[in-house]
Amino acid sequence: MxxxxxxxxxxxxxxxxxxxxxxxxxxxxxxxxxxxxxxxxxxxxxxxxxxxxxxxxxxxxxxxxxxxxxxxxxxxxxxxxxxxxxxxxxxxxxxxxxxxxxxxxxxxxxxxxxxxxxxxxxxxxxxxxxxxxxVSPNLLDFIELSKNYTIAELVVSKRIAGLTLKELDPRARYGCSIVAINKSEDMIIAPTADDILQENDVMVVIGRKDQIDDFESEAIR
Structure with missing residues (x-):
C-alpha cells in the first residue's frame, strides 16, 4: 500500500x-x-x-x-x-x-x-x-459501483509500459480486472491477454477498492 x-x-x-x-x-x-x-x-x-x-x-x-x-x-x-x-x-x-x-x-x-x-x-x-x-497520482477517475466494487481509470506508467496484460496479470495478482484500454488512437473494449500497454494509455479497471489501491500503488507507480 x-x-x-x-x-x-x-x-x-x-x-x-x-x-x-x-x-x-x-x-x-x-x-x-x-x-x-x-x-x-x-x-x-x-x-x-x-x-x-x-x-x-x-x-x-x-x-x-x-x-x-x-x-x-x-x-x-x-x-x-x-x-x-x-x-x-x-x-x-x-x-x-x-x-x-x-x-x-x-x-x-x-x-x-x-x-x-x-x-x-x-x-x-x-x-x-x-x-x-x-492519494493515487495515476488515478484519473473513480466511480463506486456498489458498497464493495468500484471502477477506476488508471494511467499506464513507465514502469509497466511494454508489458502485455498476460505479463501484468492484475486478476491473479490483485484480484482486479482490466476491462478496457483507452489508447490515443483507439479504445479497446475487453482487451485480450496479448494486448500491449503503452505509456499514458488509460486502463479501465474493475474490482474492490482495496484491490485497485494495491494494484495502483504496488504495480503501477
Whole structure:
C-alpha cells in the first residue's frame, strides 16, 4: 500500500467530512479543522486529529503546524471570503499542495489566480472520488459501483509500459480486472491477454477498492 501522507482538511461540512473520512480509511493522517465545535466533535473519533479553529487566522494555522502537512484542502462550504483567505495563508505558509473547493466559477478563478494547486467543484467531484485522486497520482477517475466494487481509470506508467496484460496479470495478482484500454488512437473494449500497454494509455479497471489501491500503488507507480 502507499505510504501515509498528512492531510489538513479545513471545513468539516458534508464535502469536507466525506473527503477526510475517506482519506483516513485509505490509511492517511488527517487533521480536521472547523469553527463549529459540533462538527469537530462528530469527527473526533474518526480523524487522526480534529480541532476547533479559525483557519483565516495566520497565527492559528502556524500554531497547528499546517506548513508541515503534505496537502491542505480548503473545504469551507458557505463563505467565499474565508475560503480565499485560508487558501492565501496556506500558500504563504508554504504548504506543499493546496487544494480548494470552489462554490462558483468566479470563486474558482480567484483561487486559480492566488496559486491554488487544484480547484474542485463539488457538483462535479464527490468527496470520495477526490480522496482517491489525491492519494493515487495515476488515478484519473473513480466511480463506486456498489458498497464493495468500484471502477477506476488508471494511467499506464513507465514502469509497466511494454508489458502485455498476460505479463501484468492484475486478476491473479490483485484480484482486479482490466476491462478496457483507452489508447490515443483507439479504445479497446475487453482487451485480450496479448494486448500491449503503452505509456499514458488509460486502463479501465474493475474490482474492490482495496484491490485497485494495491494494484495502483504496488504495480503501477
Amino acid at each position: 502507499a505510504s501515509s501522507i498528512q492531510y489538513a482538511v479545513i471545513g468539516l461540512g458534508r464535502f469536507g467530512s466525506s473527503l477526510s473520512k475517506e482519506l483516513t480509511e485509505l490509511g492517511h493522517e488527517v487533521l480536521g479543522i472547523d469553527r463549529d465545535e459540533e462538527k469537530v466533535d462528530e469527527m473526533s473519533d474518526i480523524l487522526t486529529h480534529s480541532v476547533v479553529a479559525d483557519a483565516t487566522d495566520e497565527e492559528v494555522l502556524r500554531s497547528l503546524g499546517v506548513r508541515n502537512f503534505d496537502c491542505a484542502v480548503v473545504a469551507i462550504g458557505d463563505n467565499i471570503q474565508a475560503s480565499i483567505m485560508a487558501a492565501i495563508l496556506l500558500k504563504e505558509l508554504g504548504v506543499k499542495t493546496v487544494v480548494a473547493k470552489a462554490l462558483t466559477d468566479q470563486h474558482g478563478k480567484v483561487l486559480e489566480k492566488i496559486g491554488v494547486d487544484r480547484i474542485i467543484f463539488p457538483e462535479r467531484d464527490m468527496g470520495i472520488r477526490v480522496a482517491h485522486q489525491l
